[in-house]
Amino acid sequence: MRLSISNVTKRYGDLTALHPFSMDSEGEICGLIGNNGAGKSTLLKMIVGLIFPGKGKIALGDLDVKKMPETVKRHIGYLPESPLLYPRLTPEELLFYVAEIKGIQKAKDEIAYWLEIFGLSEKRNALLNDLSFGMKKKIAIASALIGRPALLILDEPFNGLDVATMESLSEIILKRRADGATIVLSSHLMTYIDRLCERVFILKEGQLVAEGTPKALKTRANQTSFHETFLYFTKVSS
């Protein structure tokens, strides 16, 4: 499904959180990077329909996010930056809850699959309260992946994960991309952005300062590492 964002803006009183921003994407992995407060999470929340844009339009296929939020959300898997999960539910119960609301048939097998992938099968009946931060994060990722949505929005997916899980999550993201899903992710880990993303958008104080493939951006900045490339664009624009 094509994700189309056209001239979207967001203001909070006098503060412009996002200046007019546009992008079109289908079946690719897009990276959204920027310093803290650059507007990444605001944009991601607008795509999911958690907040509405001041101006502009966001659509998934033919579906307008603002006009048909419920229908759009059926096709979206969203991982928030700081997921809050009910401490008194078990991982299995939480995933069943998400699956039932998304209307997924025969969710049992898929839930077992994701718990297995993230190494949490043995913890399926433990309370989320008793799990570590990383384990909770894995459950939040699993709840975004459940139902294999056409659009995956991942806000800082690698935060708090161990190295092995970061690697397996990268593989999952690439596999979802191979299955035709559109993926938009934000991260401060430039290695993963460089490795995974086909297109990168660099934001600074709510404005788009650069856009392109990681390779093209590195060439423009005349840098070999993506880390330096990011610093180059965020400094140059100031």
Add this chain to the structure above:
Amino acid sequence: MFRTIIKTKLRAIRRVLSYDWATYFILGPVMMGVAFLLGRKIFKDFAFGIGRIQPVSLSEETVVRLAFAFLALKIFFNFLPLARRLYPTERLLSVEDLLPIAFNIRYKVFYFEQLFRDLPFFAIGTILLIFFGKTDLLVWPFMIWFFFPGVEIGFTLTWIHFWSPNRKRLGGVLLILAFLLAFLPVVQLSWWADFFTILFVPLGYYKGFKVWRYTDMGRVAQFFVGHENRKNRAKTAALLRRVCQLVPKKVRPLLQRDLILTARNFVPHLWRNLVLVLLVIFSALSWRQIDAVVYCALATFIIASTVSPLFQMQRPFRMMDAALPLAAEHVWRAKLSYARLLALPIPFVFWGIEVALRPLPWQESLNLLFTLLLVGIAVSSLVGGSICEGDQRPVLQYIVAAFLCILATLFIALFNPVLFLLLFPVLSSLKNSAVIRIENEGSA
């Protein structure tokens, strides 16, 4: 150091008040005042006049016993929330946890905080005394309010320090308290002596023993998680899932989640409300001059109002719901079903009491059951349906719901059961208002 902490906390409170000043200084007092005046009007002129409630004259001893009962219940039911706030097991570390602040200073700060938190409880006590014309006792809620935080905090800290918290033991203490309250020679007690004793004993006790220690944290953590094994957990969830088969498919996952959370003590208010319902049942057995319909409405209101703290406590987690394909109407319907389901047995309980104590011809008995069921459904629906009223503050929602419930009870029980039909347009209006509020909350 104490002054610095209090100053910082007061600054934070001032900011909260300045953001929500309209709610705290206009909406809240206006609603409280209207509730009081209208409530008195309905209670004295209307219900008395029609004869459903005969004038109840409370003796001083009864008032004191009731006051003791409520204070004891408050200590008991504040155990879990206080333990949560005292030890950082289920909350993030606060800045006070990380700074080198002596425990006696933290104790004093906590005392002041608790004093503010206890204010609504004692304010309601004062209002009730005015309501029942016991104005000569008005000074007592004010005086008890001053020492009460020491008793609450002292009880919680001591229990955790000396005995590992255990639900069965706490239940035992509640029973002992109930026994003492029933047989304590309260009329012979000297209030002034008690006041000073209870004020200084907790302070002196804390000075001497200093029982707030972080080494007790493990016991608290164990208490919050260790009461249910994984097998039982799965069994309870499966049972609740079966119960939820009664509701429409779209609402089912939400209701399942809410019931599982309730069973796992996410809303400890359920236990408090259950004890209050038991008190109402006890009153129904003791004071027969009040009609069973009134008791049924009151008990239904109490148990159904568990939905309000549940909704409020879910607020931080609603981001997850907002990202799911979920209509606001279903969120509202789930809360409506939750309130109805919790209150479902209440009409049958009061019908049972009535039939047991006052043998009725079977037609009259069935008629009573029918009326009680209508009142039960109306009251629980109005409590659940008004969940989004009151700006997410349970107290304000209780007032709105209480008005609607009083009217519904009067209409159904006193005028004509057909008036139950009025419930539908009211619920429809509450639904529309809730949908707008829930959608606005998601897309602010």
